[in-house]
Amino acid sequence: MICEVIVDIAHSEVDKIFDYVCDFPVEAGTRVTVPFGRTTVTGFVMRVKEHSEYPSEKLRKIYRGDDYPALNTECLALSRKIAERYRCPLALTLRLFLPSEMRTGKVAERYRSYIRIADGAYEPPARAAAQTALLAYLDEKGEEEAPVLREKFGGAVSALLKKGVLAEEKRQILRDPYRGVTGGGAHTLTPAQRAAVERVSSTPKTVTLLHGVTGSGKTEIYLTLIANALAAGKTAIFLVPEISLTPQMLAQLRARFGSSAAILHSGLSAGERFDEWQRLRAGTARIAIGARSAVFAPVENIGVIVIDEEHDGSYSSETSPRYDTFDVAAFRARYNKCKVVLGSATPAAETYRRAVGGEFELVSLPDRINARPMPEVRIVDMRREVRRGNPSPFSAVLREKLGACLDAGNQAILFLNRRGYSQTVICRDCGYVAKCENCDVSLTYHSEENCLKCHYCGTRYKMLPACPSCGGVHLGYVGTGTQKVAAELKKLYPAARILRMDMDTTGGKEGHYQILRRFSEREADILVGTQMVAKGHDFPAVTLVGILDADMSLHFPDYRSGERTFQLVTQVAGRSGRAGETGEVVLQTYDPDNYILRFAAKYDYTGFYEHEIGMRAAMAFPPFAKIVRVMVCGADERETVAALKDTYGRLQSVYAAHAESFLFFNRMHAPVKRIQNKFRYQVLMRITDESVLKEIYDAVSAEKHKNVLVYVEENPSNLS
Ligand code: ADP
Numbered sequence: 001m002i003c004e005v006i007v008d009i010a011h012s013e014v015d016k017i018f019d020y021v022c023d024f025p026v027e028a029g030t031r032v033t034v035p036f037g038r039t040t041v042t043g044f045v046m047r048v049k050e051h052s053e054y055p056s057e058k059l060r061k062i063y064r065g066d067d068y069p070a071l072n073t074e075c076l077a078l079s080r081k082i083a084e085r086y087r088c089p090l091a092l093t094l095r096l097f098l099p100s101e102m103r104t105g106k107v108a109e110r111y112r113s114y115i116r117i118a119d120g121a122y123e124p125p126a127r128a129a130a131q132t133a134l135l136a137y138l139d140e141k142g143e144e145e146a147p148v149l150r151e152k153f154g155g156a157v158s159a160l161l162k163k164g165v166l167a168e169e170k171r172q173i174l175r176d177p178y179r180g181v182t183g184g185g186a187h188t189l190t191p192a193q194r195a196a197v198e199r200v201s202s203t204p205k206t207v208t209l210l211h212g213v214t215g216s217g218k219t220e221i222y223l224t225l226i227a228n229a230l231a232a233g234k235t236a237i238f239l240v241p242e243i244s245l246t247p248q249m250l251a252q253l254r255a256r257f258g259s260s261a262a263i264l265h266s267g268l269s270a271g272e273r274f275d276e277w278q279r280l281r282a283g284t285a286r287i288a289i290g291a292r293s294a295v296f297a298p299v300e301n302i303g304v305i306v307i308d309e310e311h312d313g314s315y316s317s318e319t320s321p322r323y324d325t326f327d328v329a330a331f332r333a334r335y336n337k338c339k340v341v342l343g344s345a346t347p348a349a350e351t352y353r354r355a356v357g358g359e360f361e362l363v364s365l366p367d368r369i370n371a372r373p374m375p376e377v378r379i380v381d382m383r384r385e386v387r388r389g390n391p392s393p394f395s396a397v398l399r400e401k402l403g404a405c406l407d408a409g410n411q412a413i414l415f416l417n418r419r420g421y422s423q424t425v426i427c428r429d430c431g432y433v434a435k436c437e438n439c440d441v442s443l444t445y446h447s448e449e450n451c452l453k454c455h456y457c458g459t460r461y462k463m464l465p466a467c468p469s470c471g472g473v474h475l476g477y478v479g480t481g482t483q484k485v486a487a488e489l490k491k492l493y494p495a496a497r498i499l500r501m502d503m504d505t506t507g508g509k510e511g512h513y514q515i516l517r518r519f520s521e522r523e524a525d526i527l528v529g530t531q532m533v534a535k536g537h538d539f540p541a542v543t544l545v546g547i548l549d550a551d552m553s554l555h556f557p558d559y560r561s562g563e564r565t566f567q568l569v570t571q572v573a574g575r576s577g578r579a580g581e582t583g584e585v586v587l588q589t590y591d592p593d594n595y596i597l598r599f600a601a602k603y604d605y606t607g608f609y610e611h612e613i614g615m616r617a618a619m620a621f622p623p624f625a626k627i628v629r630v631m632v633c634g635a636d637e638r639e640t641v642a643a644l645k646d647t648y649g650r651l652q653s654v655y656a657a658h659a660e661s662f663l664f665f666n667r668m669h670a671p672v673k674r675i676q677n678k679f680r681y682q683v684l685m686r687i688t689d690e691s692v693l694k695e696i697y698d699a700v701s702a703e704k705h706k707n708v709l710v711y712v713e714e715n716p717s718n719l720s
């Protein structure tokens, strides 16, 4: 039998199919070990066939393979498609489908060895003290894990195993992430929820956009659709944007579906992830839940794919291949003839346009569960606060409402876009701004550690005693971060218990989860955080939300900044007043007449959408054109510029041949000129015809540049 094998080396030169002879039965999709050049590598059987065009004496033999195919036919087809679409090595796309520990061999054993004393008496020789101690230990404990025992008693363990005095047994251990997590039971669907479920099922369209305000009960709709899929003997994929959300969702899924639900995300330990993946592949778990990479879950016969918070930026991959999760889901939906459900209170303008245009089914849920009112949003003009001599990050209105909220025994969430203590450190004498040595960005002061941190590469710097430029000692802080807000709150409300949630406080696998759990168990009164607090959390006791700097994201140099601000404000506001009392929102801004904030304050999505889409059309921004950015990054500036010139030259030929399809074409420094010691250049394009995309990819992949990374981004969600 001949196997076409792709070796797991992500290099375009070896990204070819090689024929091997196989003398044991194997199916396409199986992971195999093969000789390659003078080494041994892992590969994947792409196809099994009878004959090769190469003479059989030239073909080498597959050494061995797994006893199951890691990739099914669908996965193989999908990986080919992705490799072709994004012009990346097939080996790289195959990796998307496997837990990474399977490739690196780093997976912790799924089996653990235990050692106990075998039957029969044995007297160790008098001089073998270690053996005597070992036997005494086991006599007492009954059994022990093999590695622990070897650590304690060294060679004595092997000696006694060999003699048959000890017996070793391998036992499978089941790693079950979030085992202790449980959630509430099912609700009886409201008429609106029932109608939504029916529409998704009955529409001839593959994709349904569920546009429901925050608190409209979308989760219950997803869970019902998933339950229906399981009842029909099918499987389901449930995608959520952030790991921090997964435990809550998983709790609900667990309560509902028991161990049928498997979680796939990078926050798990290698072993846990591998086990969850195996459970899905073997069919013992039938619901895959996770962030974007879970769209590659090894499930067959899919009944429904849910993408919650579909507008979230995390759904487009920022590493090669730079796939779009929705496109992958759409492929799998076609393959499995199943439905895709996109849910959001604030759909991306692109998505909403496809829905009103009739390509997607549009289901709207304009009301909250039990007709609970949306929290009232009060816009506060911060310019007036400054004029009144209030330099603090809290307006008078917010302070008053916070006090009332705390007095009533309720909880509050304060949102702002920046972590750390202050945004930047500047010298008041000469204007020097402290910057990162590896990145072209200013540093942020963190008071707890009394250091400066780069938020791009994570490097820490000692706090400066004086200005390195002029020697002056009048260093000042500009801007406010989460840390500073928490500190100021402590001064204003000494009795209040404050929790902070940002990148600095959420380390570890369950960092987010622990903070959210503590807040939901009322261990704190105020939660201060970055956008992490904006996502779908459901805290019944929260009656006040303060948005401290609504302008931050507005002035981001990105065509989506308006949309993002609208989404952010709506999402954060949606955390308020979800249960008993009506919620309130205080939105602080220096730009109180901004139309985006006005629409957001009125929860007027359609108003916002009409305005936004009109502007996009006028400016020829997506979805009316596509932004394509070719990034050129390298540690050596000369090499990087050379690669840029070369790439630019080839792109220019594409441009010259199809000038009518380009609205914009230029090369330049990337806005952040250096990150992690890599110089960054870009060729920025705006195209109106998708068909030139192929040629752009061709031009970029035509030549490999040593030490310089060149790649294509489509409608990048981050243009820095
Ligand atoms: P969304 O995801 O649309 O923001 P959720 O799914 O979080 O909304 O639901 C909001 C709240 O309403 C939750 O507390 C949820 O438990 C509750 N809920 C959802 N469906 C029902 C229902 N049919 N009956 C009663 N309460 C419900």
Ligand code: ZN
Binding pocket: 436, 437, 438, 439, 454, 455, 456, 457, 458, 459, 676
């Ligand atoms: Zn840096």
